[in-house]
Amino acid sequence: YRCFALNLAAAKRSGVPYFCIPVYTFNRAWLVTHRLWMPLINALPSAWTQTWIDYVTPEFAWDKLYDTFRDIGSDVFLIVAPGANTLCVADPEAISQITTRRNDFPKPIWMYSSIDLYGKNVVSTEGANWRHHRKITSPPFTEKNNHLVWTESLHQAESMMAGWVAPNTKASGPIRDIAGQAMRLSLHVISKAGFGIRLPWPHEEAEAETPEGHTLSFKDALSLLLENILVVMLTPRWLLSRSPLQLHKTANEAFVEWGQYMRDLYNEKRSEASTGSDSREGLDLMGALVTGAGITQQANGNGTAEKSAKQLLTDEEIFGNAFVFTLAGHETAANTIHFSLLYLAMHPQSQRRLQKDLDDILGDRPMTEWDYDEDVPKLFGSMCGAVMNEQLRLIPPVLGIPKSTPKGQPQGLTIGGKQVTVPEGCYVTINTAALHRNPKYWPHTSEADLLDFRPERWLVDKTHATKQDQAYATEEGLDFDGPDQRPDTAESLFRPIKGAYVPFSDGYRSCLGRRFAQVEILAVIAVIFKTWSVELDTSIFLPDEEFPSASDETKREAWEKADQRARHLLRYGMGTIITIQMRGEKVPMRFVRRGEEQFNYAK
Ligand code: HEM
Numbered sequence: 067y068r069c070f071a072l073n074l075a076a077a078k079r080s081g082v083p084y085f086c087i088p089v090y091t092f093n094r095a096w097l098v099t100h101r102l103w104m105p106l107i108n109a110l111p112s113a114w115t116q117t118w119i120d121y122v123t124p125e126f127a128w129d130k131l132y133d134t135f136r137d138i139g140s141d142v143f144l145i146v147a148p149g150a151n152t153l154c155v156a157d158p159e160a161i162s163q164i165t166t167r168r169n170d171f172p173k174p175i176w177m178y179s180s181i182d183l184y185g186k187n188v189v190s191t192e193g194a195n196w197r198h199h200r201k202i203t204s205p206p207f208t209e210k211n212n213h214l215v216w217t218e219s220l221h222q223a224e225s226m227m228a229g230w231v232a233p234n235t236k237a238s239g240p241i242r243d244i245a246g247q248a249m250r251l252s253l254h255v256i257s258k259a260g261f262g263i264r265l266p267w268p269h270e271e272a273e274a275e276t277p278e279g280h281t282l283s284f285k286d287a288l289s290l291l292l293e294n295i296l297v298v299m300l301t302p303r304w305l306l307s308r309s310p311l312q313l314h315k316t317a318n319e320a321f322v323e324w325g326q327y328m329r330d331l332y333n334e335k336r337s338e339a340s341t342g343s344d345s346r347e348g349l350d351l352m353g354a355l356v357t358g359a360g361i362t363q364q365a366n367g368n369g370t371a372e373k374s375a376k377q378l379l380t381d382e383e384i385f386g387n388a389f390v391f392t393l394a395g396h397e398t399a400a401n402t403i404h405f406s407l408l409y410l411a412m413h414p415q416s417q418r419r420l421q422k423d424l425d426d427i428l429g430d431r432p433m434t435e436w437d438y439d440e441d442v443p444k445l446f447g448s449m450c451g452a453v454m455n456e457q458l459r460l461i462p463p464v465l466g467i468p469k470s471t472p473k474g475q476p477q478g479l480t481i482g483g484k485q486v487t488v489p490e491g492c493y494v495t496i497n498t499a500a501l502h503r504n505p506k507y508w509p510h511t512s513e514a515d516l517l518d519f520r521p522e523r524w525l526v527d528k529t530h531a532t533k534q535d536q537a538y539a540t541e542e543g544l545d546f547d548g549p550d551q552r553p554d555t556a557e558s559l560f561r562p563i564k565g566a567y568v569p570f571s572d573g574y575r576s577c578l579g580r581r582f583a584q585v586e587i588l589a590v591i592a593v594i595f596k597t598w599s600v601e602l603d604t605s606i607f608l609p610d611e612e613f614p615s616a617s618d619e620t621k622r623e624a625w626e627k628a629d630q631r632a633r634h635l636l637r638y639g640m641g642t643i644i645t646i647q648m649r650g651e652k653v654p655m656r657f658v659r660r661g662e663e664q665f666n667y668a669k
Contacts, residue, residue, distance in 0.1 A: 070148040076476070076489035077146045082153070083138050087118040090149025092177070092493060097124060121145055127465045127495070128640060131517075132156065132503040141504065142481060144489075151492045156500040158507060158565030160479050164469055164494060165565075165573025169193075170477045171494060173575060174470040180299040181393065184325060185386025188578065189394060200578075202358030202379060203387055206349035207578055212585045214349070215259045216438045219589035222254045224433065227594060227657070229269045236662045240603040240654040245404040245647060252400035253288065255586050256392055260351045261331060282323045288392070290320035295393075296643060328352070328388050332381070336361055349582075351391050355384045391579075397645050398463040399583045403590050404648075406457045408636070409519040411600045411655050412629050414666050416453070416521055421660060423449040424596045433593065438585075445588045447556035450595075452524035454587050455555055458569035459502040460519060461636075463645035466495035467571050498568055507566040524559040554580070599663050602628040603654035613664075625665045628653075 070086075077084040089096055100123060107115060107122075120126055121134075134154070135141050141157035155161055164171045178190035188199040226247060230238040241247065250267075257263045265285050276283050282290065291298065294317035298306065306318045335356040359379040379387070410417045427444045428436060445451060471477045476490045488494065502508075503516055509523045510516040554570060555561055570577035577583070594600070608616055608624035616624075632653045641649040658664070 067148070070146070073146050073148070073151045073489070076492075077144045077151055079487060080144060080489055081484070081486040082142055082144050082488075083140045084144035084146050084151075085117060085121075085138075086146045087121050088147070089122055090147040091122050091124055091126070091145070091152065093149045096122075096149075100124075125641065127154075127497050127499055128642070128646060130500070132500040132505075135497075135500055135504070141506075142479075142486070144492075151489050153488055153492050153494045154497050154500075155494065156497050156504050157481055158501070158563055160481050161496055161501070161565035161568060161572065163479055164496065165568075165571065165575070167477070168574040170475070171469040171471060174468050174493060177468055181390060182386060183298060183321065184328070184389045185380065185382030185384070187383065187386035187390040189390045190386075196575075198378070199383070199387065202355065203351075203391075204578055205358070206351055206354045207582065209581070211259075211349045212581055213438045215255065215582050215585045216442060216589050218258045219255050219586040220433055220436065220593055222251050222258075223590040223593035225267045225270060226251050227598065229267045230657055231598075237658040238656050240605060240656055242652055242654045244407055244655055245400070245652065248403040248407075249292075249396065249400040250289075251403065251590065252396040252586070253292070253392075255399075256395040257284075257288070259582070260349050260391055260395060261388070262350060280323060280326060281319060284324075284327050287320050287323035287327060290316060291324045292393075292396075294320060324389075325385060328385050331388075332356065332384060352384075352388055355379065355387055359384060393644070394577075395579050395582065397647075399586050401461065401463050401645055401647055402454065402457055402583070402587050405461050405636075406453050406587070406591060407594070407600050407655060408632060408653055409457060409460075410453065410595075411602045411653075412632055413519055413669060414599075414601075414663065415668050416449075416519075417595065417599055418666070419522065420449040420453055420591070421595050421599070424592055428592065428596060433596075436592070441592075442585060442588060443556075445592055446584065447558035449521060449525065450588055450591050451556050451559055452521035453591060454584065455524055455559065455567075456519055456521040459508075459567065460499075460517075461640075461646060462498040462502060462569040464569075464571070465499050465642060465646055466497055467568070469494040469496065496568065496571075502567060502569075504566070507562055509560060524555070526560045594657070597660060598657045599660055601656050601658060601663060601665055602632060603656050604628045604665075605654075606631075621664070622667065625667065 074086065091097075104123065107119060120129060123129075134143065135156050142153060142155050142160055145152040145154065155164065172192045175190055175192050181187070182190050186195070186199075188196065188203045191199050230241055230247075254265045254267075257265050263284060280287075294313070297313060297317040298321050301309070301314060301317070306314050306321070309315070309318075331352045335353045338353070339356060339361050359377050361377065410420070427441060427448060427450075471488050471490055471492045471494065473491045476492075477488045479486050479488060505513070505516055508516055509526075515523075553561065554567060565572065570580040570583075602625060604613075604621070604624040604627075607627040608620060613621070635648055635651055635653055639648050639651055640646055
């Protein structure tokens with residue numbers, strides 16, 4: 067009660083609207099056990115709970131979107147709880163201040179300890195320690211290296227499609243788990259572009275050999291590790307390695323095996339450093355970590371690489387960073403690809419417009435002639451970029467970008483000319499899903515329009531698809547030591563004001579892999595839609611055998627039901643573990659050759 071009273075008093079002094087809840091939503095014990103308590107709380111008379119019940123579950127950012135901000139009439143508000151106060155922010159001016167005042171609003175790194183599976187890393191550190199990690203990990207993220215991301219993404223997207231549609235056929239069958247397939251594609255891209263390891267698709271696979279000294283192939287170790295990531299994160303290491311449960315055994319084997327593969331790669335890079343040979347291709351993240359850690363070719367007489375007097379990253383930190391790049395680098399991009407496909411299936415007219423832009427940019431050239439320097443800047447400024455931006459506006463993978471204020475140091479913010487005070491020790495969450503629906507900052511025709519997928523809202527310049535986007539073509543503003551100044555979106559598209567669109571965060575701690583991800587997403591969309599169209603699978607509502615003889619009206623009815631179901635799942639079937647994804651039920655889709663579409667409805 068004393069803590070609550072102190073937090074309430076600080077909220078009263080802050081000048082920010084606030085309301086109270088009885089338990090701190092992000093308290094660890096509560097996060098783990100809240101599902102047990104919620105049925106009891108739900109059974110209480112609603113008069114006791116109605117003002118706070120929606121905010122004690124961690125999913126509230128998605129459940130509420132912009133609603134709470136609208137109801138309160140403010141784009142910042144405080145939630146007061148005994149454990150800590152939480153500042154929710156959907157105001158661009160406040161966000162710009164929070165992301166550029168790195169020391170005043172540090173990341174609450176206790177929240178990130180679960181991703182330190184192999185060691186501390188650039189995502190989970192703060193202050194001088196973070197600067198150190200960032201300095202060593204950022205050099206590979208250059209435009210030059212994105213060329214490999216581009217060619218690998220083109221290759222992987224083509225292979226994925228070849229696995230879905232048999233040669234010389236016009237359509238795939240229903241693909242039920244597009245999210246899983248997109249995840250696999252993205253893992254393949256980061257494995258090759260980041261670590262030089264090319265992974266095959268099932269239809270390409272000559273049964274992968276398990277190398278000597280390993281019990282799993284690299285692919286199996288990685289996919290099992292990611293499938294069991296929660297088990298590995300939540301189980302103490304001593305228990306994981308000793309537990310008789312099969313779940314723990316599998317998770318532990320994957321954890322140990324992937325670590326061993328990284329150690330093999332690390333040893334390879336160290337011996338390259340010792341001989342001065344260089345097999346670098348693309349980002350070569352492990353090579354960059356080894357070099358950045360100060361392990362270089364030194365004359366030490368015994369032919370092994372020499373650590374500098376003090377190795378600048380420990381071995382654990384090197385593995386910690388390798389893991390976090392894999393994690394941060396695949397799930398986010400995979401979600402964007404999955405949801406872009408789904409939204410396009412629900413919006414056939416937007417798909418046609420996308421395909422027209424792709425024809426204008428890529429013409430009849432075969433994929434082998436698509437050129438990074440020539441084509442990527444144009445794709446970025448076309449409907450292809452608009453689809454990516456609009457998807458990331460609606461479902462940014464990180465719904466709440468976490469910041470905090472230090473203990474004993476309340477922080478001032480200027481919002482609309484007014485000075486407010488964020489209490490000390492406050493948890494701050496940049497509420498991306500709400501911000502991206504804040505009607506003050508987005509072109510929209512109605513409230514419903516703002517909530518819907520309409521990539522055309524980004525097309526403000528009629529010549530967009532022909533422009534070499536200068537913002538993309540240059541590295542001007544690229545500064546990994548300070549805030550990355552390069553804009554998130556193309557100059558020929560709608561440009562939200564600073565701080566209004568932050569799917570990749572902003573300022574000092576903005577995403578290191580932003581261009582990597584954008585290049586990958588643009589490449590995959592271009593490969594798919596240059597040749598194919600995606601459609602909702604309607605077979606649950608109209609069986610395939612009845613489809614050919616069904617009337618247009620019946621077909622439309624089936625499509626509308628499939629569309630309603632997809633909308634419902636996009637709103638109520640989502641949940642966050644690391645990023646927000648569709649959990650449980652899926653939306654099946656089919657791919658058909660362009661010109662063979664069954665549904666071409668305008669919304
Ligand atoms: C659509 C794709 C992506 C989105 C939306 C995204 C979003 C984000 C966001 C919101 C953050 C800040 C997180 C925080 O403050 O806790 C972040 C950080 C980061 N991202 Fe990404 N990301 C994407 C793809 C990637 C890729 C492909 C990579 C690497 C290959 C990557 C590497 C990182 C790293 C290393 C950080 C930590 C930066 C730091 O703290 O200095 N991300 N990303």
